[in-house]
Amino acid sequence: MPNLRVEDQKLAPIAEKILAGERLNFEEGVALYRSNDLLALGYLANHVREKLHGKRTYFNVNRHINPTNVCVASCKLCAFGRKPDAPGAYTMALEEAFRIAGEGWTEAITEFHIVGGLHPELTLDWYCELLRGLKQRFPNVHLKAFTMVEIGYFAQRFKIPVRDVLLRLKDAGMDSMPGGGAEIFADRVRALIGAFSGNHLRFHAHDGSGYRLVGEVVRALDPINPQIAARLAGAFENWRRYDPQRQNLMRAELQATANMKGLSANLFEIVTKMLG
Numbered sequence: 001m002p003n004l005r006v007e008d009q010k011l012a013p014i015a016e017k018i019l020a021g022e023r024l025n026f027e028e029g030v031a032l033y034r035s036n037d038l039l040a041l042g043y044l045a046n047h048v049r050e051k052l053h054g055k056r057t058y059f060n061v062n063r064h065i066n067p068t069n070v071c072v073a074s075c076k077l078c079a080f081g082r083k084p085d086a087p088g089a090y091t092m093a094l095e096e097a098f099r100i101a102g103e104g105w106t107e108a109i110t111e112f113h114i115v116g117g118l119h120p121e122l123t124l125d126w127y128c129e130l131l132r133g134l135k136q137r138f139p140n141v142h143l144k145a146f147t148m149v150e151i152g153y154f155a156q157r158f159k160i161p162v163r164d165v166l167l168r169l170k171d172a173g174m175d176s177m178p179g180g181g182a183e184i185f186a187d188r189v190r191a192l193i194g195a196f197s198g199n200h201l202r203f204h205a206h207d208g209s210g211y212r213l214v215g216e217v218v219r220a221l222d223p224i225n226p227q228i229a230a231r232l233a234g235a236f237e238n239w240r241r242y243d244p245q246r247q248n249l250m251r252a253e254l255q256a257t258a259n260m261k262g263l264s265a266n267l268f269e270i271v272t273k274m275l276g
């Protein structure tokens with residue numbers, strides 16, 4: 001391990017296996033996830049990346065559009081959100097958002113990354129018009145829009161299931177979503193960092209739609225990108241730990257995944273292990 005200094009001793013035998021090109025088992029994968037030794041993890045991840053893809057790297061040229069910074073939440077970690085009447089609070093008119101999207105336009109732009117605050121008054125139609133208008137003007141640009149927190153908020157505010165929110169936005173032109181906000185599963189951690197205060201913003205909501213959604217995404221992703229599908233399947237592991245009352249919902253999704261035709265061996269192994 002010439003250039004690698006491993007601070008976390010639990011990582012040392014795993015690092016040796018990675019550098020020797022050996023496959024890791026499930027427990028070793030979890031140990032990677034638990035380790036705080038970021039420099040060693042980064043080194044190992046890059047080692048595998050270069051082994052698989054050499055020095056080739058692909059960049060996504062994106063432009064950020066933040067249609068509003070008005071937000072009903074008060075996350076301690078946030079320097080972006082503003083209360084509606086606070087100095088610096090803004091909400092773009094649709095035409096303004098379209099103009100900003102096109103400013104200094106170059107064909108190199110492949111994606112608009114659209115996220116904002118949790119606005120108390122904007123309607124779902126407004127968000128759909130935003131997407132539709134961007135798609136009409138820039139049909140070749142991928143629209144990555146709205147964090148899980150925003151989606152959860154839309155469902156709660158517009159009083160429709162998460163799935164229907166997604167279908168409406170997808171129909172209007174949303175191509176994918178950033179993952180922000182869905183990674184905090186533990187109420188204890190949410191309370192600690194003051195994220196999304198108020199119990200109303202849980203994406204993994206009471207009707208179980210969060211589980212169904214992750215199950216659907218895992219199954220849809222597996223044939224396209226088995227590595228990401230396998231990582232996402234790990235979300236169930238977190239939920240199982242933090243939301244034991246809804247074991248049956250998670251089991252149903254895991255079972256549906258295990259039953260899927262053409263499931264990759266890797267994901268099958270992970271899912272059947274979780275099913276015990």
Ligand code: SF4
Nearest residue numbers: 071073075078081117
């Ligand atoms: S929900 Fe987002 S924008 Fe609102 S306060 Fe929290 S991090 Fe900031």
